Amino acid sequence: MKDAQKPDHIGLNALVTRLKEGRFVIPDFQREFEWKPWDIGDLMRSIFLDYYIGSLLLWKGKKENFDALSCEHVYGYDGGDSNREHIVLDGQQRLTAMHYAFIAPDEKLPGRKKRYLYFIRVDRFMEAGDEDAFVYDWTKYGPKLLANPQSQYEQHMFPLAIVGKGGWALPDWFREYEAYWLARRDAAKADGDDEAAAKASRHVEDAKGFGAQVKDVTEQYQIAYIELDRDLEVEKVCDIFTQINSRGVKLDIFDLMNALLKPKGLQLKSLWRKAKPRLSFVESDKLNVYILQVMSILRQTYCSPKYLYYLLPGQAKPIRDASGKITQEVLIADEAEFSFRWKSAVDAMDSSIAMLRHPHEFGVTSSQYLPYVSILPAFSALQAHVASLPAIRRLDAQRKVRDWYWASVFTSRYSGSVESTAARDFQDVRRWIDDANDEPALIADFKHQFRNLELRKETRRGSSIYNGIFNLLVLQGARDWMKGTVPVAGDLDDHHIVPRAWAKKQVGSLGDSILNRTPLTAETNRHVISDRLPNEYLPELVANNGEQQVRDILASHFVSDKAFDILMRNPFTPEDFEAFIAERQRTIQEAIETLLVKRRLDLPVALRELDEGIEQVELRLREAIRTGLGDDAALVPSNVADKVDERLQRALKRNAAMDADHYARLEGQLEYFDLRELQDTLINKLLWPRFEARFGTKEVLNTRFGQFAELRNAIRHSRSVDAVVRKEGEAALLWFQQVLA
Template sequence: MKNAQKPDHMSLNSLVNRLKDGRYVIPDFQREFEWSPKDIQELVKSIFRDYYIGSLLLWKGKTENFDALSCEGIYGHQQNGGAEYIVLDGQQRLTAMYYAFHAPEIRLPNRANRAFYFINVDEFMRENFDDAFEYHYQSKRLQRLLDSPKAQYESHQFPLSVIGTGGWDLLKWVQGYTKFWEEYPNTEDDNEDHISAEQAEVYAVNGEQFGQYIKEITDEYQISYIELDQQLGIDKVCDIFTQVNSRGIRLDVFDLMNAMLKPKGIQLKQMYRDVMPNVDWVDTDRMNVYVLQVMSIVLQSYCSPKYLYFLLPGQLKPIRHSDGRREQEILVQSTDEFRDLWDKSVSSLVRSIEILKHPNEYGAISPKYLPYASILPVFAALESHIWTLPALERLDGTRKMKHWYWAAVFTNRYSGSVESTAARDHQDVQEWIADDDARPALLMEFENRMRNLDLSREVNTSSSTYTGIFNLLVLQGARDWISGVAPQFDDLDDHHIVPEAWSKKHLPGNTWHTILNRTPLTADTNRNVIRDRLPNQYLPEMFESSGEESMRSILASHFISSAAIEILMRRDFGPNDFEEFINERQRTITDAIQDLLIHERLDLSPRLRELDLDIERVELALRELVATNLEDDSERIPSGVRQKVQQRFEVAAKKDPSLDPENSRQMSSLLPHFDIRDIQDTLTNKILWPVFSSSFTSKSDLDLKFSQLASLRNGIRHSREVDDVTRMEGEASVLWFDKILTK
């Protein structure tokens, strides 16, 4: 029997050239090109990360078949002869590659302008792949970039269209980039951006390595295809096409895994159908893939499609050691092991969903209030890891995972492509759980961002920051203004404090939709009591019926301060008053984020929260005492303490660009990295004691009070369980320090 199928492959360079020559045409019965700019970007990312992008199904054509099927060129290609293959499967991928590598003069479907694709060389070489691949719409500013190689070098923007024009242009661009950074001025007079000579040298080396990598990818990356014989009849070819595209959707990684597992006796789709009722609370169509990602993260930290294939029972995974040695390992030995890992991952996801939607844990009481569905795989993997810890370490692990979660929410960390982010976070949080000093850089980014967070712009109810604030209101125990109880998710209105009807008449744009003017109330209170009235109308009625003290307490649970209440109740409330109220609530909520999330006081009782604030105040005052009495001379700090604190500062400086490593010897830079014991060792140091003895007359008393203060602090910050003796002794130490420090 004649073999009508010929599996083969070609390099990326060959494919790019064939696309340019117009060798591929699309039959009339194919759907139109419909990928978004983001879809094209993700395909490009897969190629340059050496991921498999699927096989093409091609039919070696002839004139009568081209005519019979009304074949046309690839979208954007000015077809003028040269047709060789009819594309049966792979049109979207081929068209995406043509558009990215050849930049045809045509806008994408349903877009106003052309899109141009780039690789950011700096981000790529730092392996920050989520940010390395970019596209920009046509504009005057972009045209200036396209016209100026120097501007491209300076901004690290490598146009993918360079690959489409040929190997010489690629070599020329890489040489130009490298030379640009080799000759980059490093004097402050000539270098407006103050880029150091060392950094410019790094960019130059990166340029050479980037060029080598791109050449290897374009020469060696292989696209597989199946070529149907030219002599096949049209009827048979159409039948093949119909079978391939019968569902009208792209084959995703779950479908591929299902196909690969069937010969091993595993019915993956049926396994997911069996557990779907337990996980379908989340509003996503990717939960089946999330289960596989949890399995992959638990086994190997990574969860991109490339790594999911190593979950196949008996599949060899190549490993390259730091010393260059290579070997292979099998992650999943048998089908029974696969099923067991699947069951454990499903259980972790179920527990994670229950935790996230609990009103006293994370406050995502409804699917629409879950900041991200895409955070679930790494969250579940971390939750699973915490269950493997010794019992006494789980509480601290949970505390750290909560801190990471809120940092991810308020930095929009999981709003885009997340596989590499999840892998990085899983490793970072595990290291932090094991070592207090291995604090993830994300937490510093979170703290810095909170200082400049503008919540007035948060009007998108599905954004992570908007839903994060709403979760925080639930966790704070925001009570209904009439019933005085916390609303249930099925009886919840996202209420405008200053009503929409008034706002439309008096305020610009859609500013009244900000989260700062929203809060959760029951539908009855919102629609039947408040209605479209201003707060200066409905709040006095509530004060009179429920009592002013009670109402102020309820409003405080919504982060509405006394100052905000006074603004809302002004008789002639107008646009300026609205702005003043928004500013006051911004301050209240950001203070709450700082207090409850950054300082991790969310789970504390009111009394312990107050004590934690008192301890923080004492620590700050003691640090100030050290700076004052040592005359801001860091060289006077005991050498052992100084070495520890400098190491902490240097670690923090690597993660936080706002910290200058050159300041590692300045007292003002080191003080924030002193812990209680560092302060104690400094004050009681044999050489320095005479400097501080006038404030603390007895060294033994000082040591005792430090021990009591540290016991209370550690109990609050770590175990979250403080017995009465520790609490009372800690309170006494706070009072003692207050008395001493206020002299």
């Protein structure tokens, strides 16, 4: 039997030399180098303090394996391929960090705009101030220091790049460092400066002590590694890689899928590299996993890691049927189908992100204002499902997806376990799309809970509710305070209405609440507000533009006339600030109800006013029936009562929190009457005498209901409203308003 695993150790000097020579290569299925500057610094600290940094897993390579796994050199290596020796299966981040710190290639650090250089402050290290001794620099100062040994000696900055030079570079540096401070000591003595001489003497001793310690570390520090035999099959090596990385620090599921797909000839990392630029608007290191989750949701409705495993081509998934019998089903037949479904998932996410960014759809002007990145898999899968429906069904389906999205945002639904939530939401919304009566409980929860939102506590940009309100302000068409136009989305940021400097002193963190912030351009913030109180900058706007125009512009920012008057108070006190945010909270909650709960966000502004009038008429019709029937639910016509009861029972089953006693009374039941059922109740033969005095004749009432319903349904179902329908509908609306007054 071949010696498949060979445990061993390698000294730091030898390891750095091999890194410099290009003996280590990284297989394509490994993740990119992801460590941050401070992670590299922490590794250096661990090495020089003689801490254990874990073992490496290396595979003795040969050309066919280097080629089969698309191996690349460690980041920053600029030599050829002739020295390739080991494929790194575990330890890539550590080896790359050591190469970057010790070899100091002239390359920016991945994910950063600058090159980073690493140093040890000798004086601090010898004072046992280990936490402060390890430093890194990314400014122009770093390369200048690296090129100037005299500055290094003067500032006690030992460049870790000296270790990578090898040969005599290390002992020469410490000899010259010691000589520099010997000369400084002698010069201080000659000048009679005893204090400076004593300090220089201390640095001379530090040079000797630190040099000895670095010599010990570079020559004696050992890194453990396991070497796999070069003749092991690729499939076996991938399996070992998967098992090792699934213990301890959990490996990202994308990397595990990389390892499992590699033997099947699928370059998942290559697929991700092609997809990444299309999704770059969203800043997240989980987008590659989200693509897999979209694939999984669309194929099997679930998306937790164990279900992603069944996306492997040819992998059988156990299925239990209604009788309890377990059968096997292959979800992805082959590599071609995997690639097709991957591309479809990328397309779905790309179009979904574009929809979220649109200033008239969801108003996410930049990635930092996306309420949840984790909602993307469910949202994208639902958008893909809607796109697969017959064209005539997509409008209603899209409205339901929008309702689910906003309900999720304002109930902070995606702040917990997102995989199970995404799968459940996809199933619930899909059923709702198919059956209008099967509304998810989430929608009802949102309708009942939105008024309880404590918006004053939303002070942190990035929370779902904070970002959701910012998005609503964009959708509302918040206009620029200087130009009166709707700014380009990319120019917007959230700025304080009452300046932060004043608020910080007077009301503390409350000044950062979303209630005191609104989307403005940097130019407006600089030239209009400029750290001044509203009672200073608003009068200037009024003087130059007229009061009504300024009030109208602020109204587009959910600043009501009452809030405007509060902002104009002089002096403006903390009590006035409290009154302002209380009024703005009321206005924003009203906007949430109008735009989201009542779905008026889809309507042009002119039709929103009509829809509000229609809603008031419906409420008054319910009240007229309740009064006319003396609150007696038993008098409701049986054909109407049966339909209403059916709806109510479904709603009560979905939402156990509903007040059953309230809906047992006529007042509650009337909430579930549709418009035609209100009409049928009014004109019922037995009940008509109760209403005749108010409505005149049945013929007139039926005509008005017909005209009213035409306008109402056209608005509620986003159908075009022609001139005749609108005129007749408005006449009916006016008639109902008069008779119900």
